[in-house]
Amino acid sequence: MCRHLAYVGPSVTLASLVLEPVHSLLHQSYAPADMRGGGTINADGFGAGWYPEPGGPAARYRSARPMWSDTAFAAVAATTRSGGVLAAARSATAGMPVVETAAAPFAEGRWLFSHNGVVRGWPGAVAALAAELPVTDLVTLDAPTDSALLWALVRHRLRAGAEPGAALADVVRRVAAAAPGSRLNLLLTDGTGIWATAFDHALAVRTDERSALVASEPLDPDPGWRPVPDRHLLAAAPGTHRCTPLAVPTPDAPTRGASTTQGAR
Numbered sequence: 001m002c003r004h005l006a007y008v009g010p011s012v013t014l015a016s017l018v019l020e021p022v023h024s025l026l027h028q029s030y031a032p033a034d035m036r037g038g039g040t041i042n043a044d045g046f047g048a049g050w051y052p053e054p055g056g057p058a059a060r061y062r063s064a065r066p067m068w069s070d071t072a073f074a075a076v077a078a079t080t081r082s083g084g085v086l087a088a089a090r091s092a093t094a095g096m097p098v099v100e101t102a103a104a105p106f107a108e109g110r111w112l113f114s115h116n117g118v119v120r121g122w123p124g125a126v127a128a129l130a131a132e133l134p135v136t137d138l139v140t141l142d143a144p145t146d147s148a149l150l151w152a153l154v155r156h157r158l159r160a161g162a163e164p165g166a167a168l169a170d171v172v173r174r175v176a177a178a179a180p181g182s183r184l185n186l187l188l189t190d191g192t193g194i195w196a197t198a199f200d201h202a203l204a205v206r207t208d209e210r211s212a213l214v215a216s217e218p219l220d221p222d223p224g225w226r227p228v229p230d231r232h233l234l235a236a237a238p239g240t241h242r243c244t245p246l247a248v249p250t251p252d253a254p255t256r257g258a259s260t261t262q263g264a265r
Contacts, residue, residue, distance in 0.1 A: 003028040003042050004088035004104065004114040004187050005219070006194045009211025009238055014048055014077035018067075018087045021219035029067045029089040033217050034202045044092035045103035048073070049112040050082035051191040058084075058112050058191070062103045084191030086112035093118050093146065102143035106151035110190045113154060116216055117183030117201055119146035125179035129153060150175070150186065164188055164195040169233050169246055172197050176248050187214065194236040196228070197246065203228040205241050212236040 005025055007017055018025045023033070029042045047062035063070050067089055088104035096102065104114035119126055126149065130138060133152055141148045150171060157167035172184045176199070184199035194214050196203060206213045206224045214236055218225040228234050232243045 002088055002090045002104070002114070002116045003032055003216040004086070004116050004185075005213065005215035006086045006112075006114075006187050006189045006196070007211065007213045008084050008189065008192055008194055008236075009213075011081045011083045012085075014050060014080045014082070014085060014087070015074070017085055017213075017219070018048055019074060019077055022221070023217060023219050025087055025089055025215075025219075026067050028217055036201060042067075042089035042091040044098045045090040045100065046070075046073075046088060047090075047103040047105050048077070048085065048087040049105040049107055050080060050086075051084045051110070052082070054083060054191065055110070057109050058105075058107050060105060060107055060112075062100050062105075064098055064100045064103065082191075084112075084189055086114060086187065086189050088114040088116075088187075093122070096145045097143060099143055102145050102148065104147065106142055106148065106155075108155055111155070111158060112189050112191075113151045114187040115147035115150050116185040116187070117199070119150070119175060119184075120179045120181040122146045122179070123149075126175060129174060129178055132156075150184075154186065154188065164190070164193070165233050165235050165244075168195055168197050169244075172199055172233075172246055173248050185216070192237070194234070196234045196236075198228040198230055198232050198234065199246065199248075200230065203234065205234060205236055207236055207239060207241050209239050211238050212241065 043066040045064040046067040049058045049060045086105045105112040153171045185201045186197045188195045235242045
């Protein structure tokens with residue numbers, strides 16, 4: 001599995017999110033607290049994306065090295081500020097390449113995306129879904145990995161005008177049906193809002209009047225952190241977050257119920 005986070009709010013340094021908190025993404029790369037059997041560390045690369053100009057396209061830093069060994073990133077993170085950030089530390093699924101381009105975030109324009117989990121039965125289980133994509137999208141995947149394909153599926157829906165949460169939910173529903181047992185925590189931001197799914201893995205959210213922060217594991221002991229219920233879609237922005245059940249059949253419940261909305265915490 002991997003670890004990831006997304007932030008929107010007042011401009012902050014990358015280091016203040018990724019490196020400095022007591023249980024930062026850096027700490028989670030070598031001492032994660034909730035991997036749920038998906039490995040022990042997250043040492044197969046990492047990346048961070050941010051917005052040099054509000055409303056503009058995202059910039060990225062990606063590496064195939066463990067986060068703790070990349071001193072160049074520490075220097076970049078200390079001096080780079082943004083009001084929108086998405087970062088991830090990777091634990092590669094067995095058989096998938098450990099290369100820079102396989103590390104999240106994946107990006108296009110203002111969109112940044114990450115996946116924490118695994119697609120079971122890769123690649124055969126999702127071959128039919130992949131076949132629905134334009135050929136150019138398939139031959140230009142960042143890497144031959146499940147996460148890169150998930151991004152291509154989400155991006156295809158965003159390009160067609162789908163609302164971000166609807167794009168994530170549709171991909172999760174279809175992949176879960178095609179590849180049962182998959183873990184599909186998806187994370188998406190445009191620098192102003194955050195959309196995510198909690199699907200058989202941990203996710204937490206913290207919001208206040210000025211900011212929203214979503215992470216695989218809480219970065220600190222702040223009591224404002226709230227767990228995202230499993231198999232839910234999260235939409236978060238400064239001052240609010242909303243959790244909506246994903247309509248994915250389960251053995252005990254063929255459908256899910258109503259949504260819940262919570263204000264700033």
